[in-house]
Amino acid sequence: MGNQQPVKTAASAPARKRKIGNPINNEKTAGYIFTLPFTFGFLMFMVVPMAISLYYAFCQYNILQPPVFIGWDNFAKMGSDAIYQKSIGVTFYFALVSTPLRLIFALFVAMLLLENNKLSGFYRATYYLPSIIGGSVAVSVLWKRMWATDGTINRILGINFPWLGDTRTAIWVLIILAVWQFGSSMLIFLSALKQIPQSLYEAAMVDGANGWKRFWKITFPLLTPTIFFNLVMQLINGFLAFTQCYIITQGKPMYSTEFYTVYMYDQSFTYYNTGYGAAMAWVMVLIISAVTAVLFATKKFWVYDGGL
Amino acid sequence: MTRRVTAAAMAALMGASVLAGCGGTGTAQTSAASKTSAAAASSTATTAAPAGSTSGDVSMVFAWWGNQTRNERTTNAIEQYQKDNPGVKIDGQFSEWNDYWQKMATAAAGGQAPDIMQQDYQYINQYAKSGQLLDLTPYIENGTLDSSKWDKNMLESGTVDGKIIAICAGMNAPALVYNKTITDEAGVTIKDNMTLDEFVAAAKTIYEKTGYKTDLSYGTVQEPMNYLLRSDGVVLFGDGKLNATKEQLTKYFKVYEDGIKEGWELGPDVYADITIGSIEQAPIVAGTSPDKSAWNTLLWSNQYTAMNKLAKEGMDLEMTTWPSPDPKKSDFIKPGQFFSVTSGTKNPQEAVKFLNYLINSTECNDILMGERGVPINSDVADKIKSQLDETDQKIYNYIYNVVQPNCSVINPPYPDGYAEAGKVLNNVVEELCYGQIDASQAADEFLAQGGAALAAKSGS
Numbered sequence: 230m231g232n233q234q235p236v237k238t239a240a241s242a243p244a245r246k247r248k249i250g251n252p253i254n255n256e257k258t259a260g261y262i263f264t265l266p267f268t269f270g271f272l273m274f275m276v277v278p279m280a281i282s283l284y285y286a287f288c289q290y291n292i293l294q295p296p297v298f299i300g301w302d303n304f305a306k307m308g309s310d311a312i313y314q315k316s317i318g319v320t321f322y323f324a325l326v327s328t329p330l331r332l333i334f335a336l337f338v339a340m341l342l343l344e345n346n347k348l349s350g351f352y353r354a355t356y357y358l359p360s361i362i363g364g365s366v367a368v369s370v371l372w373k374r375m376w377a378t379d380g381t382i383n384r385i386l387g388i389n390f391p392w393l394g395d396t397r398t399a400i401w402v403l404i405i406l407a408v409w410q411f412g413s414s415m416l417i418f419l420s421a422l423k424q425i426p427q428s429l430y431e432a433a434m435v436d437g438a439n440g441w442k443r444f445w446k447i448t449f450p451l452l453t454p455t456i457f458f459n460l461v462m463q464l465i466n467g468f469l470a471f472t473q474c475y476i477i478t479q480g481k482p483m484y485s486t487e488f489y490t491v492y493m494y495d496q497s498f499t500y501y502n503t504g505y506g507a508a509m510a511w512v513m514v515l516i517i518s519a520v521t522a523v524l525f526a527t528k529k530f531w532v533y534d535g536g537l
Numbered sequence: 538m539t540r541r542v543t544a545a546a547m548a549a550l551m552g553a554s555v556l557a558g559c560g561g562t563g564t565a566q567t568s569a570a571s572k573t574s575a576a577a578a579s580s581t582a583t584t585a586a587p588a589g590s591t592s593g594d595v596s597m598v599f600a601w602w603g604n605q606t607r608n609e610r611t612t613n614a615i616e617q618y619q620k621d622n623p624g625v626k627i628d629g630q631f632s633e634w635n636d637y638w639q640k641m642a643t644a645a646a647g648g649q650a651p652d653i654m655q656q657d658y659q660y661i662n663q664y665a666k667s668g669q670l671l672d673l674t675p676y677i678e679n680g681t682l683d684s685s686k687w688d689k690n691m692l693e694s695g696t697v698d699g700k701i702i703a704i705c706a707g708m709n710a711p712a713l714v715y716n717k718t719i720t721d722e723a724g725v726t727i728k729d730n731m732t733l734d735e736f737v738a739a740a741k742t743i744y745e746k747t748g749y750k751t752d753l754s755y756g757t758v759q760e761p762m763n764y765l766l767r768s769d770g771v772v773l774f775g776d777g778k779l780n781a782t783k784e785q786l787t788k789y790f791k792v793y794e795d796g797i798k799e800g801w802e803l804g805p806d807v808y809a810d811i812t813i814g815s816i817e818q819a820p821i822v823a824g825t826s827p828d829k830s831a832w833n834t835l836l837w838s839n840q841y842t843a844m845n846k847l848a849k850e851g852m853d854l855e856m857t858t859w860p861s862p863d864p865k866k867s868d869f870i871k872p873g874q875f876f877s878v879t880s881g882t883k884n885p886q887e888a889v890k891f892l893n894y895l896i897n898s899t900e901c902n903d904i905l906m907g908e909r910g911v912p913i914n915s916d917v918a919d920k921i922k923s924q925l926d927e928t929d930q931k932i933y934n935y936i937y938n939v940v941q942p943n944c945s946v947i948n949p950p951y952p953d954g955y956a957e958a959g960k961v962l963n964n965v966v967e968e969l970c971y972g973q974i975d976a977s978q979a980a981d982e983f984l985a986q987g988g989a990a991l992a993a994k995s996g997s
Contacts, residue, residue: 292642293667377810394806
């Protein structure tokens with residue numbers, strides 16, 4: 230911070246000379262005006278609703294009637310709500326299993342696509358496609374049909390297993406769908422892989438390092454900042470997953486696939502326990518903050534932060 | 538270090554903002570914003586409309602949920618009304634069932650509820666108790682709303698705390714739709730007003746002879762359970778509590794338990810593959826092999842038309858009453874939907890006049906053609922009946938000749954908390970069908986959790 234100080238003063242000195250007293254000519258004013266649409270939207274559609282939801286979290290509120298302040302009751306209710314606790318377990322399981330799998334898969338495909346030829350652009354677009362459409366309702370409906378007892382997967386395997394109707398396998402149908410949406414992580418990996426100087430590999434090859442060694446000694450360490458970024462982003466996505474569960478399983482069978490967000494939605498809009506739903510949302514904020522903080526705390530042990 | 542903390546905070550904030558969107562307030566904000574235009578329209582109308590007169594510029598919003606057929610017919614009826622009543626403008630807004638109730642709740646919270654709304658037995662109490670619906674009694678007394686030709690039971694069903702707050706838009710009755718091709722093959726005759734024992738016996742025979750299983754209604758167990766308990770004189774979902782005893786519930790849960798053990802009931806895994814409530818995917822029409830299909834389904838009489846359209850070649854679908862130990866005590870005629878005028882309307886007189894048109898005008902109902910159920914106005918119902926096709930005629934005959942002579946008055950509207958208690962019931966039945974618990978444990982669990990869900994909402 231300290232070494233940037235002189236630069237700043239140098240930049241603002243000529244600006245001060247140009248100022249003619251009219252605030253409209255101030256560079257800062259222009260900046261504020263340019264960011265106004267965003268600032269307005271951010272305040273109106275993010276900060277204000279969030280503040281209101283924080284208030285609702287402490288209220289008994291059913292949308293139709295005015296909220297009644299009840300203190301910490303909504304949060305206390307979570308302690309005795311078995312389905313709530315189950316949904317936390319399911320969501321953690323889903324996020325912690327699907328995210329690493331998705332990243333491994335994304336890295337694997339990115340390395341395959343690294344080679345440049347005429348078709349690589351086409352392949353990259355093709356592999357990115359599931360990420361764009363994967364969260365959509367249409368793909369979820371398709372996925373549900375594919376894994377149905379009389380669906381494509383069973384036809385191919387020649388068996389008759391109720392994937393969605395069994396408590397052990399239903400969550401895996403959702404995890405596999407999540408892993409399939411590896412595209413955005415893949416693109417980020419791809420660009421990071423391209424940044425690694427070829428000379429390092431050449432030097433390693435001269436020293437007789439095989440492909441496996443080159444990956445663990447060069448590629449992986451240099452990728453750790455990217456892996457870290459992808460891990461944080463995808464983990465947050467995992468905690469917030471909604472559509473797949475809502476469309477495909479609805480939490481069935483027996484709440485074995487009940488996502489936190491789906492239960493929150495049901496509480497808020499199906500049962501009209503909207504205050505309780507808001508409280509659940511804020512607990513999720515705390516959970517995500519805590520998980521992210523833990524990840525940042527581990528950063529210094531495994532993420533390579535130096536230059537090349 | 539500071540940079541890292543900031544980055545972590547930003548990541549958390551990102552998560553938070555998405556959550557806030559789901560948490561309710563986001564939806565309320567955007568919905569309120571989108572309603573502003575409607576509000577502006579109706580406020581300009583107030584200044585121009587002289588109360589009680591027929592002319593002048595009036596603009597109102599009429600909202601309903603429904604399917605493609607209903608949307609087209611209702612829109613046409615609105616256009617006809619606008620033609621006949623120059624100066625009145627009605628903005629018809631329709632959505633799907635789930636979206637509809639979200640929209641209505643957020644609109645009501647923002648004071649922007651539509652002038653006339655379609656209502657349902659499940660929500661009517663909640664809306665009435667929070668003062669969202671207009672008491673129509675004075676308008677019936679002064680003749681704006683003509684009730685002389687109505688079925689009086691149906692008038693009763695739209696009454697909460699002595700106020701008439703909803704008018705039945707069409708009469709319905711529980712209907713068991715069955716595949717006659719299969720029952721004939723099994724040599725089983727399905728007769729009206731079948732008892733529960735006769736039904737179970739038939740289900741077993743059909744399973745033995747043809748391999749087809751029985752759909753005992755899964756994910757929507759509230760209605761059959763309600764129906765069965767009426768034979769014991771019990772209103773299951775009471776205000777703040779469940780009214781059934783453990784013995785009564787165990788008796789009916791046992792049917793589910795035995796059905797799975799003996800094999801004649803469809804397993805819960807079959808329902809995991811489909812969308813519950815979608816008649817297109819119901820095992821009676823969509824099953825691909827006998828052990829994944831059913832010979833029957835528990836529906837409502839107005840759904841028979843749609844079900845019949847889904848029947849495959851050579852599939853003869855017929856309709857009868859739901860099984861019960863005492864069919865006369867169990868069976869009832871239900872208001873399929875209601876129309877209500879909201880208390881916030883700027884033009885109550887005009888809104889009620891439009892409501893009168895929807896319910897009592899033969900001209901209007903020639904367009905609507907009883908799609909919401911059999912009209913409560915007997916003149917209107919008679920007029921339409923002659924124009925109906927064979928399938929719809931069957932529904933009329935079913936309501937008037939099968940159900941009406943042999944039924945009892947419907948339960949009072951569902952209490953607040955019904956949605957949650959109903960979900961508990963379905964989960965308990967799911968555990969029962971997966972063999973996690975037995976019938977008596979199911980009854981205990983349902984009484985404890987379902988009762989708690991209702992108790993939490995009572996007095997709110």
